[in-house]
Amino acid sequence: MKSIHEIIIEVDKLVPIPQVMNQILAIAEDPDSTMSDIAEVIIYDPIITSSLIKACNSAYYALPRKVNSVKEAIMLLGLNQVIDFVLIKTFSAYMGKEHLGYGLNEGELWRYSVSTALMARDLAERKHASNKQFIFTASLLKDIGKIILDRFVSGAIEEIDDLILSNNYSFREAEEEVIGLDHAELGGIIAEHWNFSPEMTYVIRNHHMTDLSALEDYATSVVYLAEIAAMMTGIGSGTDGLAYRFYESVLEGLEITEDDLQETIALASEHYYDVMQLLSIT
Amino acid sequence: MQIIIGPAQMHIENTRDVILASTSLGSGVGLAAYDPDANIGGILHFLLPSSANNKYRAKKNPFLFADTGISAFLEQMYQHGVRSHGLKLVAAGASHNLNQGTPYDMAQRNCLAVKSILAGLKLTTAYEDFGGSFYRILRIQNGYIYVEVPGHGEKKV
Numbered sequence: 001m002k003s004i005h006e007i008i009i010e011v012d013k014l015v016p017i018p019q020v021m022n023q024i025l026a027i028a029e030d031p032d033s034t035m036s037d038i039a040e041v042i043i044y045d046p047i048i049t050s051s052l053i054k055a056c057n058s059a060y061y062a063l064p065r066k067v068n069s070v071k072e073a074i075m076l077l078g079l080n081q082v083i084d085f086v087l088i089k090t091f092s093a094y095m096g097k098e099h100l101g102y103g104l105n106e107g108e109l110w111r112y113s114v115s116t117a118l119m120a121r122d123l124a125e126r127k128h129a130s131n132k133q134f135i136f137t138a139s140l141l142k143d144i145g146k147i148i149l150d151r152f153v154s155g156a157i158e159e160i161d162d163l164i165l166s167n168n169y170s171f172r173e174a175e176e177e178v179i180g181l182d183h184a185e186l187g188g189i190i191a192e193h194w195n196f197s198p199e200m201t202y203v204i205r206n207h208h209m210t211d212l213s214a215l216e217d218y219a220t221s222v223v224y225l226a227e228i229a230a231m232m233t234g235i236g237s238g239t240d241g242l243a244y245r246f247y248e249s250v251l252e253g254l255e256i257t258e259d260d261l262q263e264t265i266a267l268a269s270e271h272y273y274d275v276m277q278l279l280s281i282t
Numbered sequence: 283m284q285i286i287i288g289p290a291q292m293h294i295e296n297t298r299d300v301i302l303a304s305t306s307l308g309s310g311v312g313l314a315a316y317d318p319d320a321n322i323g324g325i326l327h328f329l330l331p332s333s334a335n336n337k338y339r340a341k342k343n344p345f346l347f348a349d350t351g352i353s354a355f356l357e358q359m360y361q362h363g364v365r366s367h368g369l370k371l372v373a374a375g376a377s378h379n380l381n382q383g384t385p386y387d388m389a390q391r392n393c394l395a396v397k398s399i400l401a402g403l404k405l406t407t408a409y410e411d412f413g414g415s416f417y418r419i420l421r422i423q424n425g426y427i428y429v430e431v432p433g434h435g436e437k438k439v
Contacts, residue, residue, distance in 0.1 A: 233289045234308030239433050241416035246379035
């Protein structure tokens with residue numbers, strides 16, 4: 001298909017992610033990471049360092065004394081929160097723009113991704129997952145394919161809508177049918193292009209359960225469910241809406257009850273406003 | 283000026299020079315109320331049907347839930363001088379994923395909750411728009427309530 005060739009050319013033209021991001025992603029995926037590991041990476045990036053210190057010194061934390069270094073910031077916020085902060089800040093450059101093919105104004109794809117990541121964090125903590133940081137990161141990055149597919153969805157939205165309304169397609173299935181490639185598959189291609197780990201690439205590629213064997217994969221299941229919960233809140237939503245398939249077996253597999261899901265939505269929505277407030281001051 | 287009402291939030295305002303709009307409504311429900319005599323409008327955007335198992339969180343933020351949110355919202359509307367007999371009410375939202383059925387269909391329960399709570403208060407809606415797998419936005423502007431489905435037009439009430 002002509003458009004697939006055009007899409008792959010766009011992937012090749014994509015600005016590479018900064019080296020520091022690959023280092024942080026590696027730290028995020030390693031449960032044995034230490035405070036020093038992350039500090040050593042961040043101190044060489046002046047923009048991230050200044051944002052982090054500014055956040056710590058904001059009224060949001062109301063500290064009795066000033067924070068002046070990355071190490072102090074990590075001691076204050078904790079390792080995971082610092083990694084979350086750095087990932088959210090950095091990927092806003094890619095996901096913070098408008099993506100009008102999906103009906104998303106400036107910042108909306110990014111807000112949707114942050115909301116999904118917060119849902120995923122809560123679900124992972126609720127289930128005492130050992131790879132919480134990996135799950136958070138995968139949730140944040142899962143829709144990276146939309147940044148390129150956006151232009152192609154824009155020219156195909158009427159056909160896509162038609163398939164959804166008349167033929168009971170999901171939005172992802174309709175993307176695949178009309179364009180030849182869906183945003184999850186394209187996200188997997190971008191993840192490979194950026195040298196993400198095979199595990200991260202797998203979750204991004206299957207976050208809508210394209211390959212049904214992903215229903216058996218723990219991290220993919222949590223990311224999938226987190227996105228369902230994020231869709232339910234409507235935060236940063238687009239024209240794809242909630243037109244994705246719901247697999248009840250994911251909840252059963254993760255042993256998430258309806259009460260758990262409601263609690264996650266409640267907690268993560270509350271936390272979302274806190275995170276947005278914090279990010280707006282940095 | 284436009285004021286945006288996010289999930290688990292509500293806002294009441296004199297709408298002479300102000301537009302009130304919800305963020306996109308997912309499986310939650312938006313309830314818009316407008317009194318044309320007082321020119322007071324308000325939008326509540328709740329996410330969950332019942333606070334029964336979550337009293338602590340409802341106390342912290344009643345607008346998260348249908349039961350605590352609707353009563354707190356209407357109470358504040360009345361405090362702004364609004365009278366129930368002249369109140370125009372529009373409810374929208376409760377969208378769901380494809381194949382989403384019980385016991386996880388919170389949209390359906392949100393929809394039933396708003397209907398039953400309003401019925402219990404002897405209030406009727408001028409317009410309701412629920413269901414489907416797309417988002418809606420509620421807006422109060424220039425004396426009217428709008429239900430917009432982005433990309434697919436809007437209904438003026």
